[in-house]
Amino acid sequence: xxxxxxxxxxxxxxxxxxxxxxxxxxxxxxxxxxxxxxxxxxxxxxxxxxxxxxxxxxxxxxxxxxxxxxxxxxxxxxxxxxxxxxxxxxxxxxxxxxxxxxxxxxxxxxxxxxxxxxxxxxxxxxxxxxxxxxxxxxxxxxxxxxxxxxxxxxxxxxxxxxxxxxxxxxxxxxxxxxxxxxxxxxxxxxxxxxxxxxxxxxxxxxxxxxxxxxxxxxxxxxxxxxxxxxxxxxxxxxxxxxxxxxxxxxxxxxxxxxxxxxxxxxxxxxxxxxxxxxxxxxxxxxxxxxxxxxxxxxxxxxxxxxxxxxxxxxxxxxxxxxxxxxxxxxxxxxxxxxxxxxxxxxxxxxxxxxxxxxxxxxxxxxxxxx
Amino acid sequence: xxxxxxxxxxxxxxxxxxxxxxxxxxxxxxxxxxxxxxxxxxxxxxxxxxxxxxxxxxxxxxxxxxxxxxxxxxxxxxxxxxxxxxxxxxxxxxxxxxxxxxxxxxxxxxxxxxxxxxxxxxxxxxxxxxxxxxxxxxxxxxxxxxxxxxxxxxxxxxxxxxxxxxxxxxxxxxxxxxxxxxxxxxxxxxxxxxxxxxxxxxxxxxxxxxxxxxxxxxxxxxxxxxxxxxxxxxxxxxxxxxxxxxxxxxxxxxxxxxxxxxxxxxxxxxxxxxxxxxxxxxxxxxxxxxxxxxxxxxxxxxxxxxxxxxxxxxxxxxxxxxxxxxxxxxxxxxxxxxxxxxxxxxxxxxxxxxxxxxxxxxxxxxxxxxxxxxxxxxxxxxxxxxxxxxxxxxxxxxxxxxxxxxxxxx
Numbered sequence: 001x002x003x004x005x006x007x008x009x010x011x012x013x014x015x016x017x018x019x020x021x022x023x024x025x026x027x028x029x030x031x032x033x034x035x036x037x038x039x040x041x042x043x044x045x046x047x048x049x050x051x052x053x054x055x056x057x058x059x060x061x062x063x064x065x066x067x068x069x070x071x072x073x074x075x076x077x078x079x080x081x082x083x084x085x086x087x088x089x090x091x092x093x094x095x096x097x098x099x100x101x102x103x104x105x106x107x108x109x110x111x112x113x114x115x116x117x118x119x120x121x122x123x124x125x126x127x128x129x130x131x132x133x134x135x136x137x138x139x140x141x142x143x144x145x146x147x148x149x150x151x152x153x154x155x156x157x158x159x160x161x162x163x164x165x166x167x168x169x170x171x172x173x174x175x176x177x178x179x180x181x182x183x184x185x186x187x188x189x190x191x192x193x194x195x196x197x198x199x200x201x202x203x204x205x206x207x208x209x210x211x212x213x214x215x216x217x218x219x220x221x222x223x224x225x226x227x228x229x230x231x232x233x234x235x236x237x238x239x240x241x242x243x244x245x246x247x248x249x250x251x252x253x254x255x256x257x258x259x260x261x262x263x264x265x266x267x268x269x270x271x272x273x274x275x276x277x278x279x280x281x282x283x284x285x286x287x288x289x290x291x292x293x294x295x296x297x298x299x300x301x302x303x304x305x306x307x308x309x310x311x312x313x314x315x316x317x318x319x320x321x322x323x324x325x326x327x328x329x330x331x332x333x334x335x336x337x338x339x340x341x342x343x344x345x346x347x348x349x350x351x352x353x354x355x356x357x358x359x360x361x362x363x364x365x366x367x368x369x370x
Numbered sequence: 371x372x373x374x375x376x377x378x379x380x381x382x383x384x385x386x387x388x389x390x391x392x393x394x395x396x397x398x399x400x401x402x403x404x405x406x407x408x409x410x411x412x413x414x415x416x417x418x419x420x421x422x423x424x425x426x427x428x429x430x431x432x433x434x435x436x437x438x439x440x441x442x443x444x445x446x447x448x449x450x451x452x453x454x455x456x457x458x459x460x461x462x463x464x465x466x467x468x469x470x471x472x473x474x475x476x477x478x479x480x481x482x483x484x485x486x487x488x489x490x491x492x493x494x495x496x497x498x499x500x501x502x503x504x505x506x507x508x509x510x511x512x513x514x515x516x517x518x519x520x521x522x523x524x525x526x527x528x529x530x531x532x533x534x535x536x537x538x539x540x541x542x543x544x545x546x547x548x549x550x551x552x553x554x555x556x557x558x559x560x561x562x563x564x565x566x567x568x569x570x571x572x573x574x575x576x577x578x579x580x581x582x583x584x585x586x587x588x589x590x591x592x593x594x595x596x597x598x599x600x601x602x603x604x605x606x607x608x609x610x611x612x613x614x615x616x617x618x619x620x621x622x623x624x625x626x627x628x629x630x631x632x633x634x635x636x637x638x639x640x641x642x643x644x645x646x647x648x649x650x651x652x653x654x655x656x657x658x659x660x661x662x663x664x665x666x667x668x669x670x671x672x673x674x675x676x677x678x679x680x681x682x683x684x685x686x687x688x689x690x691x692x693x694x695x696x697x698x699x700x701x702x703x704x705x706x707x708x709x710x711x712x713x714x715x716x717x718x719x720x721x722x723x724x725x726x727x728x729x730x731x732x733x734x735x736x737x738x739x740x741x742x743x744x745x746x747x748x749x750x751x752x753x754x755x756x757x758x759x760x761x762x763x764x765x766x767x768x769x770x771x772x773x774x775x776x777x778x779x780x
Contacts, residue, residue: 008388013381020376034536035494093496134401210588210615211385217584252379253581309681 011211011260014170015153017252019245021178021238024143027060030173036139040092041068042083042107044099049146053098056179067092072103075159077122080106084113087138094139094172098180100146105157108169111138126159129166140171144248145180147188150195150282154255163271167259174252181244186230189247190327191282196254197223197320198270198285201292203254203261204303212260213306219253220310222246227322266292279336287336289320377579381622383516384542387615389607392423392506392546395461402502402541404459408452410472412464415508420463420549440471441523442486442531448475459502463549465509466647470520473538476503477520480537487524487531492740494535505540508549510561510600510613512568512647513621515543519629521637530641532740539625545618547610555601556714559706560648562597562613565589567632567651569620570659570673570699574666575627575744582623583672589619590676594702601706627744631658634741635758638732644723653718656700657757660767663692665746670695677702717764729758 018030031039043050054064071079087095087110095114097107109122115136116125129135144152151157155170200219203212226246229239258267270284279287293316297304307316324333346352386394399407415421452460452475460479462472477489480497505515514520518538524531569586572578578586592612599609629637635658636650659670667687674695675681707714715721733754736742742749749757760767 008391010384010386012384013379016378016380016382018376018378023376023378026376033492033494035496037496134403209387210592210612210619214584214588214619215581217588218581221580221584249377249580312681 009207009209009212009260011209012167013215013256014155014167014172014259015252015255016173017153017176017249018173019176019248019252021241021245023175024056024177024179025060027057027175030175031141034094034139034141034172036094036141036172038092039065039067039094039096039141040087040090041065042095042097042099042103042110043068043070044103044146045070045072049099053143053145053180056177057098065096071106072099075102075106075109080109080113080122083110084116085118087114088118092138094141096141096143098143098145100144101149101152103146104142104144104152104171105149105159107140107142108157109159111140112169114138123160126162126164129164133166135166135168137168140169141173141175142171143175143177143180145177145183148184148192148251150192150199150251150255152255153252154259158271163268165263170259176245176248176252178241178245181248182241184244184247187327189226189230189244190323191280192251193223193226193247193323194282194286194289195267195270196250197323198267198289198292199254199258199264201289201296201307201316202264202266203257204307205292205296205300206261206264208303208306212257215253215256215260217310219250219257220307222249222253224311224314224319226250227319227326230326273340279332279339283332284336286320286324287333287340289324290317293317293320375579377581379579379581379626381516381625382536382539383622385516385545385618386542387545387611389547389611390423391544392549395504395506395544398504398542398544399459399461399502402459404502406455406457407459407461407502407504408448408455408457410448410460410462410464410468410475412468412508414465415463415468420506420508423546423548439523440467441525443525444471445474445478445486445522449478452479459504461504461506463506463508465507466511466514469505469507469511469514469540470522472503472505473514473520473540474522474533476501477533477535477537486522490531490533492534494537497537502542503540504542504544506544506546506549507614507617510550510558510565510617512561512564512651513617513619513624515540515545516618516621517625519625521641523641534628534740543618545611545614547607547614550610550614554712555604555710556707556712558604558613559601559710559714560646560652561617562593562601562706563652563655563703564648565613565617565620566593566699566703567636567655568624568629569593569616570655571630571632572620572623572627573669573673574659574662574746575630576746577627577744578669579626582626585619586623587672587676589616589623590673591679592616592619594677594679597706602709629741629744631661631742631745631749631757634736634739635732635754635761637741638736638739639718639724642732642735643728645718645721649715649721650718652703652714653716653721654757654761655703656696657761657767659696659699661749661753661757662746663689663696667692674698718758718762719764724762726759726762729762730755733758 050070058064095107095111097104113125142152153174155167156165200216204216229243229246270281273284274281311319460472460476462468479501481495507515519534520538522531569589572582572586593616596609596612599606600613632651632655635654636647639645639650640647670692677698718724733751737751737754
């Protein structure tokens with residue numbers, strides 16, 4: 001592990017996290033705390049989800065918010081530009097979005113566009129964003145439910161298969177209410193946890209300053225609680241709610257670890273090599289995790305022991321293994337690992353790379369279509 | 371199965387840590403779009419060479435804080451100075467007072483249509499304009515660089531104003547061990563006591579959550595490991611960095627939960643007597659912990675384990691363990707000053723700055739403080755007086771535990 005004299009780090013937790021079985025009832029208090037008085041609402045288009053959210057909101061706000069729109073389920077460029085146009089010269093001081101990962105991504109892009117001049121396309125607007133640049137965005141508040149992608153509490157989002165990142169896009173506040181999170185499936189939870197665990201371990205592998213260690217400890221505590229809760233869960237609604245809330249806490253803390261340790265090629269690799277109908281980024285993550293832990297054990301045994309301590313004495317390899325067997329088919333994971341191994345063996349040859357470069361360059365521009 | 375309870379966590383302050391990090395200030399200001407910042411500097415920082423660490427020219431932008439007490443009048447002067455010289459950001463260099471002054475000045479500048487009296491309290495508003503704020507602590511304090519709270523004395527009417535809102539969070543806090551100029555062993559020991567007290571109070575608060583626990587316990591671990599080096603060899607850069615990080619971690623933890631009983635009493639004592647906040651925390655903490663003993667048994671056992679450098683994940687709810695933990699905290703505080711040439715008062719009585727007749731007034735003011743809302747047991751006026759009297763004379767708080775010698779300090 002790094003010595004204290006080598007300390008040179010920065011740490012920040014941009015997103016205020018509020019998690020609880022009925023945390024939405026505290027929404028007015030959180031809005032006051034953040035100084036937000038005139039928000040614009042974004043709801044998901046599917047009627048059942050929208051009505052469910054609106055019903056709960058009515059209890060808290062005593063009325064359905066009038067300044068609102070419904071979007072999705074897929075990202076639509078025209079919809080994005082139109083909404084950004086409406087918000088650009090308005091007096092709204094923030095965006096509140098309730099919905100799944102796609103709806104939240106939609107809101108993140110609108111939050112950027114609303115503070116930019118008229119742009120020709122969304123891609124052109126996003127291309128100017130750099131990770132380290134201080135950009136102006138409309139403050140964002142998220143109420144996640146449905147499918148999570150692990151980026152809910154971060155400044156990252158994916159648009160047209162490209163990953164964008166800027167801290168200013170991270171939500172100001174994320175409210176994980178048990179009544180919404182319990183709609184998440186076991187598969188969605190385990191998949192998100194794979195990515196979260198990868199984020200935690202890569203962050204620790206990169207940097208071990210006291211602030212990051214504290215956040216990683218919180219994340220691993222929550223991950224352990226999630227696993228224990230899944231294993232011992234009964235069929236009651238209350239126990240499943242607890243599972244999803246512990247998972248949300250892990251997601252947030254892992255996101256903070258990842259955000260503060262800088263860009264990781266390991267995490268980026270799982271995102272870049274994700275392909276529809278074969279391996280998601282989460283499946284790639286669980287395929288890589290045992291090897292990453294082995295690497296940590298070999299190169300930094302003290303860190304490995306620290307991680308073990310954070311897991312209350314559970315061996316990190318066994319912990320990851322428990323998560324893997326919980327949901328993922330062994331065949332899929334093995335196939336992904338073989339693919340990684342074969343790609344490495346093949347592409348580390350300079351001759352192979354030289355000959356294949358023109359062909360792979362051509363393929364990379366086509367996004368899978370011929 | 372463990373059920374999930376409500377919790378919330380927010381830490382928007384960007385903490386930059388590293389040796390010579392202070393030299394990055396011009397680049398950091400440039401990224402924030404700040405070309406003409408106002409430097410609010412403590413008198414000590416002006417004279418002890420901290421300003422020489424800057425490579426950029428700052429002479430024309432400096433506003434040295436007066437040595438006498440800072441009041442709302444000082445804020446008015448600073449706001450005027452800021453506007454006249456067309457500054458576009460604030461950099462504060464100094465201890466707790468300087469940081470509180472800078473935070474309140476930024477608040478007033480961000481919301482010019484309100485008076486300071488209107489801004490007092492915890493009602494947040496969207497800023498009318500954006501004023502970047504960078505804090506550079508130069509003393510061991512209780513983590514002001516990470517909190518959204520600030521205090522100042524009002525001149526009209528004469529009272530203390532308490533501000534608590536998101537706008538008080540600095541944008542960036544730079545922790546550079548070289549900026550922590552050497553203070554005396556006694557001052558450092560008292561600073562450590564304040565950091566420890568903040569960490570402990572965040573753990574025993576009703577608003578504590580797992581994230582707060584890990585931050586606070588990490589702060590206590592750092593204090594435990596490095597405290598003797600920093601008290602006895604204040605030049606040690608590694609120990610200084612660790613102590614500054616511990617202070618920031620405790621500040622982050624306490625900004626989630628809010629302070630509690632020991633803080634409410636200590637801030638009242640500091641505002642009404644010559645006894646400093648850190649000195650009061652040093653004396654009062656064990657008594658307030660004992661007052662809340664039954665509600666905090668498992669947390670106290672955890673703190674005890676942390677001070678013994680053991681695993682902290684085995685919560686046990688037993689009174690003897692909790693009492694032993696308070697003993698360990700008390701021993702830890704006492705041991706800070708054991709080998710120092712100058713003695714630190716272990717009882718309020720020994721400070722010779724407070725009379726017994728003043729205790730009732732302090733108890734009454736502390737009872738009206740918002741901070742006691744996070745205490746697991748709501749103290750009455752009589753409870754508060756009981757704590758203060760015990761801390762004043764150094765006798766055990768609870769007659770049941772009279773045989774227990776830990777509170778017979780002094």
